[in-house]
Amino acid sequence: MYSLNNVSLDITQGQIFGLLGPNGAGKTTLISMLCGLIKPTSGHFTIDGLDYQHHSSKIKKIIGVVPQEYALYPTLTARENLLYFGSMYGLKGNDLKDKVIETLDLLGLLKFADKQVQTFSGGMKRRVNLIAGILHNPKVLFLDEPTVGVDVQSKNAIIDYLKVLNQNGTSIIYTSHHLAEAEDFCSNIAIIDQGQIFTKGTPSSLIASVEDARNLEDVFISLTGKALRDAI
Amino acid sequence: MLYKIWMSVVKEFLLLKRDLGGLIILFVMPLVLVITVTLIQDSTFKTVSDSKIPILLVDNDKGSVSKTVFENLEKSNLFSVVTQIDNKAITEDVARENVHKGKFQLAIIIPKDLSTDLQAKVDQNVEKIVSSLGMTDSTASAEPQRIIKEKEVKLYFDPAVQMSFKNAVMSSIDKMISQIETKSIYTTFQNQLGEGTTDFEQKSFITFKEIIPTINNKEVRPNSVQHNVPAWTLFAIFFIVIPLSINIVKEKSQGTFVRLRTNPVSNVVVIIGKTITYSVICMIQFYMMVAVAVFLFPSIGLPSLNIEGHLFLMSVVALFSGFAAIGFGILLGTIASTQEQSAPFGATSVIILAAIGGIWVPVFAMPSIMQIIAKSSPMNWGLEAFYDVLLRNVSLLEIIPEISLSFLFFILTSAIALFYDQKKRAV
Numbered sequence: 148m149y150s151l152n153n154v155s156l157d158i159t160q161g162q163i164f165g166l167l168g169p170n171g172a173g174k175t176t177l178i179s180m181l182c183g184l185i186k187p188t189s190g191h192f193t194i195d196g197l198d199y200q201h202h203s204s205k206i207k208k209i210i211g212v213v214p215q216e217y218a219l220y221p222t223l224t225a226r227e228n229l230l231y232f233g234s235m236y237g238l239k240g241n242d243l244k245d246k247v248i249e250t251l252d253l254l255g256l257l258k259f260a261d262k263q264v265q266t267f268s269g270g271m272k273r274r275v276n277l278i279a280g281i282l283h284n285p286k287v288l289f290l291d292e293p294t295v296g297v298d299v300q301s302k303n304a305i306i307d308y309l310k311v312l313n314q315n316g317t318s319i320i321y322t323s324h325h326l327a328e329a330e331d332f333c334s335n336i337a338i339i340d341q342g343q344i345f346t347k348g349t350p351s352s353l354i355a356s357v358e359d360a361r362n363l364e365d366v367f368i369s370l371t372g373k374a375l376r377d378a379i
Numbered sequence: 380m381l382y383k384i385w386m387s388v389v390k391e392f393l394l395l396k397r398d399l400g401g402l403i404i405l406f407v408m409p410l411v412l413v414i415t416v417t418l419i420q421d422s423t424f425k426t427v428s429d430s431k432i433p434i435l436l437v438d439n440d441k442g443s444v445s446k447t448v449f450e451n452l453e454k455s456n457l458f459s460v461v462t463q464i465d466n467k468a469i470t471e472d473v474a475r476e477n478v479h480k481g482k483f484q485l486a487i488i489i490p491k492d493l494s495t496d497l498q499a500k501v502d503q504n505v506e507k508i509v510s511s512l513g514m515t516d517s518t519a520s521a522e523p524q525r526i527i528k529e530k531e532v533k534l535y536f537d538p539a540v541q542m543s544f545k546n547a548v549m550s551s552i553d554k555m556i557s558q559i560e561t562k563s564i565y566t567t568f569q570n571q572l573g574e575g576t577t578d579f580e581q582k583s584f585i586t587f588k589e590i591i592p593t594i595n596n597k598e599v600r601p602n603s604v605q606h607n608v609p610a611w612t613l614f615a616i617f618f619i620v621i622p623l624s625i626n627i628v629k630e631k632s633q634g635t636f637v638r639l640r641t642n643p644v645s646n647v648v649v650i651i652g653k654t655i656t657y658s659v660i661c662m663i664q665f666y667m668m669v670a671v672a673v674f675l676f677p678s679i680g681l682p683s684l685n686i687e688g689h690l691f692l693m694s695v696v697a698l699f700s701g702f703a704a705i706g707f708g709i710l711l712g713t714i715a716s717t718q719e720q721s722a723p724f725g726a727t728s729v730i731i732l733a734a735i736g737g738i739w740v741p742v743f744a745m746p747s748i749m750q751i752i753a754k755s756s757p758m759n760w761g762l763e764a765f766y767d768v769l770l771r772n773v774s775l776l777e778i779i780p781e782i783s784l785s786f787l788f789f790i791l792t793s794a795i796a797l798f799y800d801q802k803k804r805a806v
Contacts, residue, residue: 182641207643218634222397223390234386235642263397279638 150176151342163319165333173342174322211285217272221265236283250278270301290321330363387652409615417607431459435474435486442494478535488533505567608672609765620708624721627712661701692768699782700761706792713796
């Protein structure tokens, strides 16, 4: 039994690629592999022409990762967290400080820069979590459910900022349960279930491929069924 | 890389600064520990103690022997002798009951007629010797000798008292009784030999004296502080294992560890950052404890720690012992999945390392197998190095074996942690 089986994807530069699927479908496993957190038992993939086996360090410099959990130090301020994680990407000095201020400002958090993250709301934490993954202007950005559990305002701020990043050349690969959000946000989508890719294409082509489908949710239900998918 | 290490150190200090509980564990508890333990253990190193242990004395003899025992016990300054409870003379049963209930730690029961029987026995023996030498009074009639049974001084101990206390008390009472017997023999001889005989010199002919080692013409006299401060400083330094392992486990549970794994930063950098931070903490702990031992101890009735000319080497020992503790903490934090695993295991293992390292019981007093095991405890290496510096006045060269072992332990534990982490890191 494999978490993923026969997965084949080709994500081109500049795409916003959505990985959609029910709980336990294999989305997080796939994204964890692409981020270098899990080693595939077989198969091969490259990022910007590089593979982890030989170019792990190079890949880590060009990718950004926004994990599903708030991967931040709760007792550090937003600024302290970002200065630390930014420095781990090799940024330093005024460049780093300016970048932190700029991104905090863009995501509406500058006035909370010196507050401890543990005092933040879920939406504020999500935005800091996002900034920590994009300070170094990555070529490829991996996001694992970046808008889960946040208010509408925070969700919009995050999506809008991701669109700006994409326009500036960052390819985005993200997982989500918000199908409407994905339909609006993604240029390409793959629906994954039971470790396999069921279908892939642009949102409009996927909707058109299923009879009577009005939106991505209809496509999703028709492919994955209505049965509950509780996963541990 | 240096900037990444610097930022890791800054981050670690910020995390510690914001953790009040952690700071108390790191800085206040070691001070409380070293003061408390040194105060308690101080009396065992003093020849004269300020506190007296109340003991019960049941005098069924009412003679010169029991009087001498009473006087000697009082004079010893270790005990205060209780002969009455509620204004009533104590019987053996009352004494036994009180001791078994733990109200008193010791009861001494002096048997009936001890003085008269002792004197009679000595008289008989001396008479025998004198007559064998032909010095008997010719007019004295030969009376049949009565049989005198051996006498027994009973000791009741509180079951809770430690064996070392029991042994010390039994040894001192044995010595006291021997002296009384000897004195009786001398006195009887003197009486038998008649008036006009020169008094016997009853002072001990053989005495002993401890020769205190001298360094630079100064005596190096060990005291409770010279022994306790290094031992408990090491114990405190090793307790850094707990906050350090919790720090690493928290990084895993918070997700920051996962983020770092996706960053272009080696785990070696993260470990170096933690090592530098916690080494500084260890040294602050060490200097705080030394400062307390030098400046505070004299004002609470304890001897001051003599660090004259030793501070540099003591610092070296503290630093390398700190490395050993940090290596162990990193390994524990890397392997443990939860704080519930790392904290109790860390605490217990530090206590075990302290026990086998000779912090409580000197290694020379351990069973032979434990003495071998003790040599494998990083705390023993640190303790031996501290004693070498403080009490044996050695040079840096002579502590190199011990500090090298501590550093090797750090390298080994860190390497295992890195290897374990590497195995867990898939790519």
